[in-house]
Amino acid sequence: MDKTYYNPDDLKKFSKIGEFGKELADKFFSYYGEVFKDGELSAREKSLIALAVAHAVQCPYCIDAYTVDCTEKGVTEPQMMEAVHVTAAIRGGSSLVHSVQMMNRVKEVSM
Numbered sequence: 001m002d003k004t005y006y007n008p009d010d011l012k013k014f015s016k017i018g019e020f021g022k023e024l025a026d027k028f029f030s031y032y033g034e035v036f037k038d039g040e041l042s043a044r045e046k047s048l049i050a051l052a053v054a055h056a057v058q059c060p061y062c063i064d065a066y067t068v069d070c071t072e073k074g075v076t077e078p079q080m081m082e083a084v085h086v087t088a089a090i091r092g093g094s095s096l097v098h099s100v101q102m103m104n105r106v107k108e109v110s111m
Contacts, residue, residue: 006060044073050082
């Protein structure tokens, strides 16, 4: 296995985060479980959203987990890739929209 900053085996230890703080971990996992149940959005749709967000926050553990979860929920490879492209478009657009601040400032200092 190639060396990385992230150990893929650590994903399997996620359920153990309560070892150093059980009360808050229990609350988190309870909330987390409720969030991902079928509701106004299906569990499948939520998994696809989670995959996109995982790419936005660049969490390799989440990308791993939600790639598997999406696959298990019947999300196709093209659907997953499209979700990642939505992430890329939003991230790129959010960087570009902030260029307005730079443009405003340039105009201020150039006067």
